[in-house]
Amino acid sequence: MSENQQHPALQVNKIHVSYGRQPVLKGIDFCLEQGEILCLLGPSGCGKTTILKSLAGLISLDSGDIKIKQQVVSSASKQVAAEKRNLGMLFQDYALFPHLTVADNITYGLSKVAKADKTKRLHELLELVQLYGQESKYPHQLSGGQQQRVALARSLAYHPDLLLLDEPFSNIDNKVKFELIEQVRDIIKKANVAAIFVSHSKEEAYAFADKVAILNQGVLEQVDAPEVLYHAPKSEFVAAFMGAINKVTIANLAPQQRHNLKEELHCAERVGFRPEHIGVVTSDAGDPVAENQISAILSSKRFVGSYYQLKLDTPYGAWLANYANGADLQVGQSVNLQVDWHQAIAL
Ligand SMILES: Nc1ncnc2c1ncn2[C@@H]1O[C@H](COP(=O)(O)OP(=O)(O)OP(=O)(O)O)[C@@H](O)[C@H]1O
Numbered sequence: 001m002s003e004n005q006q007h008p009a010l011q012v013n014k015i016h017v018s019y020g021r022q023p024v025l026k027g028i029d030f031c032l033e034q035g036e037i038l039c040l041l042g043p044s045g046c047g048k049t050t051i052l053k054s055l056a057g058l059i060s061l062d063s064g065d066i067k068i069k070q071q072v073v074s075s076a077s078k079q080v081a082a083e084k085r086n087l088g089m090l091f092q093d094y095a096l097f098p099h100l101t102v103a104d105n106i107t108y109g110l111s112k113v114a115k116a117d118k119t120k121r122l123h124e125l126l127e128l129v130q131l132y133g134q135e136s137k138y139p140h141q142l143s144g145g146q147q148q149r150v151a152l153a154r155s156l157a158y159h160p161d162l163l164l165l166d167e168p169f170s171n172i173d174n175k176v177k178f179e180l181i182e183q184v185r186d187i188i189k190k191a192n193v194a195a196i197f198v199s200h201s202k203e204e205a206y207a208f209a210d211k212v213a214i215l216n217q218g219v220l221e222q223v224d225a226p227e228v229l230y231h232a233p234k235s236e237f238v239a240a241f242m243g244a245i246n247k248v249t250i251a252n253l254a255p256q257q258r259h260n261l262k263e264e265l266h267c268a269e270r271v272g273f274r275p276e277h278i279g280v281v282t283s284d285a286g287d288p289v290a291e292n293q294i295s296a297i298l299s300s301k302r303f304v305g306s307y308y309q310l311k312l313d314t315p316y317g318a319w320l321a322n323y324a325n326g327a328d329l330q331v332g333q334s335v336n337l338q339v340d341w342h343q344a345i346a347l
Contacts, residue, residue, distance in 0.1 A: 007070050009034040009194035010055075010162055015064035015074075017050055024050050026218040027064070032162075032211075035192040037185065038223070039205040042215030042241070048198045051215075052164055055196060056089070057082040069161050088155030088163040088193070092170045096139040096150055102126075103135040106153045125153040128187055144172050145180040152184060156191050163188065163195040169204055181207045202242065214238050236272070236347040245272040246319040247347060253316070256291050260341035268346035278321040279338040280310065282329070293336040301326050312337065 008031040017025040025047050032038050040048040053059040055066060057073065057080060065075035073080040096105050106125050110118045126132045129149040139147050148168060155163060168184070169177050185208055188195050199205050205212045206226045213223040214237070222234045226242075233239035236247075249270050250258060258266075265271055281293065289295045296312040296319070308326020312319045314337065321337065329335070 008032055009036070009069060010196070011067040012051075012055075013065050013067070015051075015054060015066065016062040017047075017054055017059060018062055023062075024218050025054070028215075028218075028220050029064075030213055030220065030223050032194045032196070034194050035189060036211065037188060037195045037197060037209045039197045039199055039209035039212045040215060041199060041202065041205050041212050044200070045217075046215040047218045048215060049166070050218075052166055052196065052198055055162065056087060056164060057085050086158070086161045088158075088160035090148075090151055090155050090163065090165045090168045092167045096147055096154075098139050101136050101138060102131060102142070102150050105139065105150050106135075106157060108154060109157050121157060125157060128156070128190060129153040130183070143176075145176050145183075148172065148180060149183065149187075152187060156187075156193065160193060163193050165195060165197040167198055167200070169208075170200075177204075178207055184208070214241055216241075230274075232345065236270075239272055239345065239347060244275050244320050245347075246275065246278070247272045248316050248344075254294075257294065257339065257341060260292070260339075261344055262342060265344060265346055270347040271344040272347045273339060273341070273344040275309065275320040275322045277340040277343040278319065279340070280321055280323045280329075281336040281338060282333075289336055293338050296335055296337050298329055298331055298333050298335055300331055301329060 010032040012028055012030050014027045014029050015025055016023065016027060028051060030038070040051055042048060050059060054061060054074060060079050061074050061076055063076050065072050067073065068085060072078055073085050097108065100108070103122055107118050107122050110121060113121070126135055129152055131146065131149055134142065134146065139150065142150065169181060172180055181204060197208060210225065211223055212226050212229055214221045214229060216237050222229060222238045229238055230242045233242060239245045247270055250268060261271065294314055296314040298310055299313050300311040302309045303326065307322045307324045310321045310323050310326060312321060312335070
């Protein structure tokens with residue numbers, strides 16, 4: 001095993017950061033392997049940009065430390081200058097030089113490299129970001145996605161140890177965004193560089209990141225693969241942040257519902273389940289309710305494309321359900337619900 005594979009590319013150890021007397025990061029702790037992509041995700045003001053600035057060396061720490069490739073770059077007593085951290089950066093506005101060609105933009109940071117090596121690296125990078133043949137063009141002659149790939153090639157030019165991406169897809173048209181995300185992900189994987197990505201969008205995080213770190217008011221709630229965050233959130237905040245969730249207090253559940261819960265949930269106080277885990281059975285008012293079903297009234301419905309999102313008044317409160325045949329349902333009608341309790345999670 002090589003040196004790089006044995007040690008994480010990045011270690012963030014219990015960092016605390018304040019602006020004046022206001023604590024903003026409260027003990028953030030995570031690691032990243034070489035070639036791994038982590039997304040920082042959370043509501044506005046939770047501290048995503050502050051983490052990125054701490055990694056970039058633009059903000060000093062109150063305590064804790066940051067190591068890049070085993071070297072401490074930030075601690076309460078040490079601050080390696082931003083330009084000495086060997087970081088690549090990619091921002092939402094590409095920040096390409098409009099008067100320079102693609103080739104000159106890409107090699108901008110390689111001024112101290114010998115000409116032959118620079119040309120070799122340029123060709124490798126053009127190949128990597130699939131812009132061969134475009135090297136003499138100027139930024140305004142390229143699409144937004146192509147410009148972002150030029151910016152990415154520039155940020156990878158000097159083999160950074162860590163790539164920082166600050167909302168790089170937010171200015172890209174939705175129609176081509178996910179294609180670009182896939183391309184950028186492929187490029188980062190080929191370059192085998194560790195990358196930290198800040199985003200507001202769950203969908204971008206799902207498509208781009210290997211792991212997602214969910215932040216809440218300066219605290220890291222959970223770091224996991226997107227599927228784990230969605231299906232096995234460790235807190236109610238993460239559960240709700242990752243998508244709609246129906247909540248129930250177990251003590252209120254009828255015994256025939258409660259006994260379908262997984263055994264390990266029997267000692268939880270509250271459980272939640274996703275709207276896709278409710279089956280909807282239409283019924284006529286007055287029809288008997290089957291033992292495993294719950295009767296409810298449809299309070300609203302919303303067409304969201306491949307299904308309808310139903311809002312239901314149930315004996316346990318308002319729930320959401322996803323239902324394909326929503327066109328046939330009338331607001332105000334009674335329906336019976338069958339919850340897949342096996343999918344419920346502790347909150
Ligand atoms: N220079 C500053 N001085 C004082 N407080 C600041 C400063 N920059 C940010 N903050 C505060 O620190 C907290 C975290 O801000 P930060 O920009 O890291 O959040 P964020 O998660 O990136 O937010 P957004 O998603 O809106 O960009 C917020 O409460 C913000 O108001």
